[in-house]
Every structure is written in C-alpha cells, then in structure tokens.
Amino acid sequence: MNSVIMDNIARSYGDVRALDGISVQINGGELFGFIGPDGAGKTTLFRILTSLLLPDSGSATVDGLDVVDDYRKLRRAIGYMPGRFSLYQDLTVEENLQFFASVFGTTVDANYELIRSVFQYLEPFRHRRAGQLSGGMKQKLALSCALIHRPSVLFLDEPTTGVDAVSRKEFWEMLEELKAEGITIVVSTPYMDEASLCDRVALIQDGRLLTVDTPTRIEKSFPKPILSVRSARKYELIKALRAYPFSSSVYAFGESAHYTDSRSSVDAVELQSYLRDQGFTDVTVAQVDPGIEDVFMALMT
Amino acid sequence: MAAKDSSTERVVIDVRDLTRRFGDFTAVDSISFSVKRGEILGFLGANGAGKTTAIRMLTGLLEPSSGDATVAGFDVYRQREAIKKNIGYMSQKFSLYEDLTVFENIRFYGGVYGLTRATIKSKSDELLERLGLQHARDHRISGLPLGWRQKLAFSVALLHEPEIVFLDEPTGGVDPVTRRQFWDLIYETAANGVTVFATTHYMDEAEYCDRVSIMVDGRIEAYGTPNALKNQFEVSSMDDVFIRLARSTSQSS
Numbered sequence: 001m002n003s004v005i006m007d008n009i010a011r012s013y014g015d016v017r018a019l020d021g022i023s024v025q026i027n028g029g030e031l032f033g034f035i036g037p038d039g040a041g042k043t044t045l046f047r048i049l050t051s052l053l054l055p056d057s058g059s060a061t062v063d064g065l066d067v068v069d070d071y072r073k074l075r076r077a078i079g080y081m082p083g084r085f086s087l088y089q090d091l092t093v094e095e096n097l098q099f100f101a102s103v104f105g106t107t108v109d110a111n112y113e114l115i116r117s118v119f120q121y122l123e124p125f126r127h128r129r130a131g132q133l134s135g136g137m138k139q140k141l142a143l144s145c146a147l148i149h150r151p152s153v154l155f156l157d158e159p160t161t162g163v164d165a166v167s168r169k170e171f172w173e174m175l176e177e178l179k180a181e182g183i184t185i186v187v188s189t190p191y192m193d194e195a196s197l198c199d200r201v202a203l204i205q206d207g208r209l210l211t212v213d214t215p216t217r218i219e220k221s222f223p224k225p226i227l228s229v230r231s232a233r234k235y236e237l238i239k240a241l242r243a244y245p246f247s248s249s250v251y252a253f254g255e256s257a258h259y260t261d262s263r264s265s266v267d268a269v270e271l272q273s274y275l276r277d278q279g280f281t282d283v284t285v286a287q288v289d290p291g292i293e294d295v296f297m298a299l300m301t
Numbered sequence: 302m303a304a305k306d307s308s309t310e311r312v313v314i315d316v317r318d319l320t321r322r323f324g325d326f327t328a329v330d331s332i333s334f335s336v337k338r339g340e341i342l343g344f345l346g347a348n349g350a351g352k353t354t355a356i357r358m359l360t361g362l363l364e365p366s367s368g369d370a371t372v373a374g375f376d377v378y379r380q381r382e383a384i385k386k387n388i389g390y391m392s393q394k395f396s397l398y399e400d401l402t403v404f405e406n407i408r409f410y411g412g413v414y415g416l417t418r419a420t421i422k423s424k425s426d427e428l429l430e431r432l433g434l435q436h437a438r439d440h441r442i443s444g445l446p447l448g449w450r451q452k453l454a455f456s457v458a459l460l461h462e463p464e465i466v467f468l469d470e471p472t473g474g475v476d477p478v479t480r481r482q483f484w485d486l487i488y489e490t491a492a493n494g495v496t497v498f499a500t501t502h503y504m505d506e507a508e509y510c511d512r513v514s515i516m517v518d519g520r521i522e523a524y525g526t527p528n529a530l531k532n533q534f535e536v537s538s539m540d541d542v543f544i545r546l547a548r549s550t551s552q553s554s
C-alpha cells in the first residue's frame with residue numbers, strides 16, 4: 001500500500017523554482033531516501049509533506065490524508081524531525097520528551113517501547129538540559145520526540161548532517177529498528193554514501209527528480225564501464241586523463257580518478273600504457289562498480 | 302617523480318609536542334606532525350577531539366601551553382601576527398559578505414591583507430577571468446550559486462599569495478560535480494606549491510587528501526595516506542577507519 005503519494009508538486013520562492021513537478025509514491029513500511037545537495041529542494045518538499053508549507057500546484061497525501069485539506073489529522077499521524085535542532089534548549093531531556101508526549105495527548109510510558117532503543121543512549125543524561133547535549137545526543141533526543149506519539153510515517157530532514165561518522169552509523173542502525181516496527185521512514189541526506197542504507201531513493205537536484213529506484217538498480221543503470229586510475233600525482237593524472245583522446249568523463253574520486261571512455265568498450269591496458277608514456281610510473285588501472293555518485297553526476301550533466 | 306623539484310620537500314608546518322591546557326583539561330595533548338610544501342593534509346577528529354584548539358594555535362590565534370611549532374617559518378609563540386599574514390583561511394559557513402558584490406569582497410579582503418589598489422585591481426581581474434566570473438563582478442554574493450561562492454571564497458583566501466591555506470569543511474553540501482570542480486581547484490593550488498590544511502568530518506572528503514591526521518581526545522591517533530590508514534586498520538573506507546578509532550578509545554576509557 002502506498003503511504004506517501006506526491007503528484008506533480010511545484011513550489012517557487014519569487015523567481016526561484018524550488019520544486020519543479022515532483023511525483024513519487026512511497027510504499028508503507030519503506031525506508032525511502034531523498035538524496036541531493038544543498039538547494040536541491042529537499043527541505044521545501046518535507047515542509048509541504050508535513051503541511052507546514054503550501055505547494056503552488058500539485059497535491060500530496062500521507063496515509064490517505066491530504067496535506068492541505070486534512071492537515072489537522074495529518075499532523076497527528078506523522079512525526080517530523082526538521083534539519084535544524086528545534087527542541088527546547090532550556091528544558092531537560094526528560095522535560096522535552098514529556099512536553100512532546102503531552103502535546104500529542106499521550107504519555108512517555110505509553111510509547112516507551114518504541115523509543116527504547118534510541119533513548120537508551122540518553123538515559124544517563126535524563127536531567128541534562130537539551131542545549132548542553134553533544135550533536136549526536138541532540139539528534140537522538142529529537143528523534144525520540146518525533147516518535148513519542150507513535151507516528152505511522154516519520155519524516156527526517158537531513159538527520160545526519162554535521163554529525164560524526166560514529167553517530168551517523170548509530171543513527172542508521174536505529175532507523176533499521178524503527179522500520180522493523182512497521183513505521184514508514186522518509187529521510188533526506190546530502191551524503192551519497194547513505195543511499196545504500198535505504199530501500200529506495202530519489203536523486204534530486206534543482207527541484208527535479210533525476211531518478212527513483214533501489215540503490216542497486218540505480219548503480220546498475222550506469223551505462224559504461226568505469227576505470228579507477230591511481231597515481232601519487234593526482235592533479236597531473238587528472239589532466240593527462242582529460243587529454244586522452246578517448247576520454248568521456250574524468251572525476252577525482254577520493255584517492256583515485258574515475259574514468260569513462262567515449263568508445264563502446266574500454267581498454268585498461270591501452271590506457272595504462274598511454275599513462276606510462278606520459279611519465280606516470282606508479283599508475284594502476286582497475287575496473288570498478290559504479291556508485292550512486294557516479295550515476296548522480298552522469299544524470300546531472 | 303622527476304617533475305617535482307627539491308623545494309617540494311620543504312616543511313612548512315612543523316609541530317613538535319604541541320600542547321594546550323585549559324585549567325585541568327588538556328585539549329591538545331602533545332601532538333607532533335609536519336606538512337610539506339604543496340601537500341594536502343586532511344585534519345580530522347570528532348567534535349571535542351581538540352581540532353579547533355590545534356588549528357587556533359597553528360593560525361596564531363591562541364598561544365600554546367608547551368611544545369613547539371612553526372607555520373610558514375614563523376614561531377607560534379613569538380610571531381603570531383606574521384603567521385596570520387602568511388596564511389589564507391576559508392570556512393564553509395562564512396567567508397564572503399553576502400551583501401557586498403563580488404568585487405567589493407575582493408577589494409575588502411585585499412585591503413585587509415594590505416595589498417595596494419593597483420594590485421587588488423589586477424588580481425581581481427585575473428581571478429574573475431580564471432573562474433569565468435567576469436559577468437558577476439558587480440553582483441551581490443547572496444544571489445550567487447553555492448558552487449561559485451565556494452570557488453570565489455577559495456580564490457579570495459589566496460589573494461595575498463599565502464604559503465598555506467586553511468579550509469574548514471570546504472565541500473560540505475555541494476553537488477558532486479561542483480565538489481569535483483572544487484577539488485580540481487585545490488589540487489591545482491597544491492601543485493603550484495601552496496600547502497592545503499583541510500578540516501572536515503566528511504570522511505569521504507578525507508579520501509581526497511594526500512595525508513590524513515585523526516585526532517581523538519587531544520591526541521593524533523592516526524596519521525598517514527588514506528590508503529595506508531585503510532590498510533593499517535584493515536578496512537575499505539575512511540569512515541570505517543574513523544569508527545574503529547572512536548570505538549577502540551571509548552572501550553579503553
């Protein structure tokens with residue numbers, strides 16, 4: 001069953017078209033990711049889906065509730081964790097949680113089982129003010145507050161931005177547990193490497209969808225073989241690869257460079273000997289599987 | 302690698318047992334490392350690991366408690382003003398004045414670093430041409446796309462031809478193509494002999510650096526090329542290196 005249905009949503013701010021015809025259907029119980037850079041329209045979309053902003057055109061429903069007409073019911077059914085920390089800094093961890101429970105007419109005890117795995121990290125800091133928590137702890141408290149009324153759909157806008165690698169990993173483990181509870185999770189992130197942690201993702205750029213599919217199928221859709229080329233002289237290497245007559249795309253990729261060829265097949269041995277002739281004595285060339293970032297760039301350009 | 306001349310090997314940041322205490326708390330605990338001319342160092346660590354304190358000492362903003370360091374040949378105790386004049390700095394959060402135009406920003410930073418009017422004029426023409434931004438010369442920063450702002454901020458940080466440029470999370474949040482363009486610019490700058498000191502907590506960004514330092518609880522717990530660190534910890538990504546390090550220290554404390 002579809003849980004979130006977006007039909008041709010558009011929204012502008014003055015001359016800037018923040019969202020330009022977004023249509024996506026998210027299944028119940030799915031962990032769905034919107035992946036894109038700053039300014040892609042992720043936050044605008046989340047604000048529309050949580051009834052905090054009106055679309056200029058198009059429509060959307062969440063669990064059958066229209067985001068405009070049924071906004072009161074909708075707000076009781078969903079949980080929303082905005083990108084900016086939005087809890088009461090001067091209230092303690094426990095007070096924040098109790099406040100959010102009371103606003104939704106429930107109690108912390110009634111739904112404690114749902115948040116137990118998240119809240120266990122916060123137990124030692126129950127009486128600390130929210131403003132005094134570390135970034136990773138604030139994020140876990142915000143998630144607990146968004147869950148305390150047992151929503152059927154959870155919207156998380158860039159929950160892992162600015163959070164260190166360890167907290168990020170823990171956060172995604174918590175999302176897996178919530179998914180097992182049957183909650184539909186819609187998450188946005190600028191980190192391409194988080195795509196593989198979602199059931200399906202939408203790649204979004206400049207208010208438009210580039211593609212929607214499972215991470216594996218998106219990676220497999222990359223049309224060409226990719227060669228990963230390495231040398232200690234990265235800058236010279238990239239220049240030499242771009243100067244190669246058959247080069248189609250050359251991008252720095254961490255310690256290596258990703259190369260695609262303009263011909264239908266690619267010859268690693270031939271490329272390697274070209275680079276040796278150019279004076280790269282330490283060069284290695286190996287074919288690698290495409291990642292989400294490779295596809296994202298190919299779809300952008 | 303015959304293309305590199307011997308001056309490439311010159312050390313421009315040299316740190317020996319550098320320590321900074323705040324009362325009973327040791328924020329930076331006897332760190333030592335050196336960075337060569339034209340090298341790109343990724344300086345990593347979790348929040349609270351001591352990164353910011355270390356950088357404040359290396360940029361002349363904070364006096365160390367003990368240990369030694371020179372930056373661009375200047376001493377971090379006695380020549381802090383000279384350090385500030387000989388480094389560039391770019392932060393992702395704030396670098397350019399949004400309400401000023403592109404040229405006004407260049408003129409402002411040129412003035413701060415004591416460049417003459419004539420120099421500022423010629424440098425700004427050259428800079429705008431190199432970035433292909435001549436048409437945006439009189440546009441306010443607030444109206445520019447993030448990618449342009451970033452490239453401009455980076456070039457402005459290099460206006461006074463510093464030996465070292467400090468970058469704070471240089472490519473957070475930008476699209477992957479713009480990000481590559483920015484790294485191309487960083488690589489080009491380093492190839493021209495400028496040392497790049499980048500802090501980030503995007504581990505995949507660290508993979509672009511020549512060498513990486515990871516601070517944990519005030520100490521440098523790992524230092525080497527991304528590949529060497531991945532081999533050392535027997536993992537496939539910098540993310541996993543970081544997680545290994547963080548977990549091993551939380552278990553031992």
